[in-house]
Amino acid sequence: MTEEQEKGQAPADWKRRQMRGIPASFEAFWTKSEQDGFRYGVQLDERHCNAQGFVHGGLMMSIMDHILSLKIWEASDRSICSTVHLDCHFLSPLRAPCFVEVDTEILRQGKKTAFLRGILRSDDKDIMEATGVWNIMPVPKS
Numbered sequence: 001m002t003e004e005q006e007k008g009q010a011p012a013d014w015k016r017r018q019m020r021g022i023p024a025s026f027e028a029f030w031t032k033s034e035q036d037g038f039r040y041g042v043q044l045d046e047r048h049c050n051a052q053g054f055v056h057g058g059l060m061m062s063i064m065d066h067i068l069s070l071k072i073w074e075a076s077d078r079s080i081c082s083t084v085h086l087d088c089h090f091l092s093p094l095r096a097p098c099f100v101e102v103d104t105e106i107l108r109q110g111k112k113t114a115f116l117r118g119i120l121r122s123d124d125k126d127i128m129e130a131t132g133v134w135n136i137m138p139v140p141k142s
Contacts, residue, residue: 002063007123010043023066029111030099037074040067041101048096055070055094064088064102064118064130071104072134079138081114086132098122112136 010016014030023029028043042063050056065086072081094100100122107115114136118130 005067009097010041012041012141024061026063026066037071040070040104041099044094044096046096053095055098055100056083057088057090058095058102060111060120060128061086061088061130063100064120064128065132066120067078067102068104068116068130068132069134071118072106072116072136073080074107075106075109076114076136076138079136082135084113086128086130086131088128090128091126094122095128101129107131110136111138 010028010030010077011032014032017029017031018024019026019029026042026099030041032039032041034095036071039108040052044055044059046053048055048059065083068086069083073079100102100117101120103119105119109115112135114134117131118129119126
């Protein structure tokens with residue numbers, strides 16, 4: 001385990017990003033440039049926990065929804081993308097502080113609809129998996 005992982009911090013090769021709206025409430029959104037786009041992660045602490053001291057499941061679902069939306073937004077030439085359906089399965093509880101990242105996969109993409117899958121991980125452990133459907137609304141070129 002790296003020193004960053006022990007402290008629940010983002011790895012050194014990730015960059016902090018400022019977001020607007022609901023994603024801004026994550027407060028520590030990170031990206032890492034990769035060959036096929038970006039990888040996304042969130043640094044979590046006790047503010048993100050439920051009364052039992054675990055990272056709140058609703059927050060993890062919000063993170064997953066946002067990151068999968070970003071993935072299809074990138075893949076659809078920055079079209080407006082809205083979630084139609086998101087199916088989440090919790091695999092393991094998660095304690096903060098921790099850094100989570102989401103592996104994303106576009107299962108199928110058409111002109112107006114996309115199907116995606118994501119796995120939320122922390123310290124190489126699968127915490128949550130999700131599949132979903134997104135509506136794609138192309139932005140008219142000016």
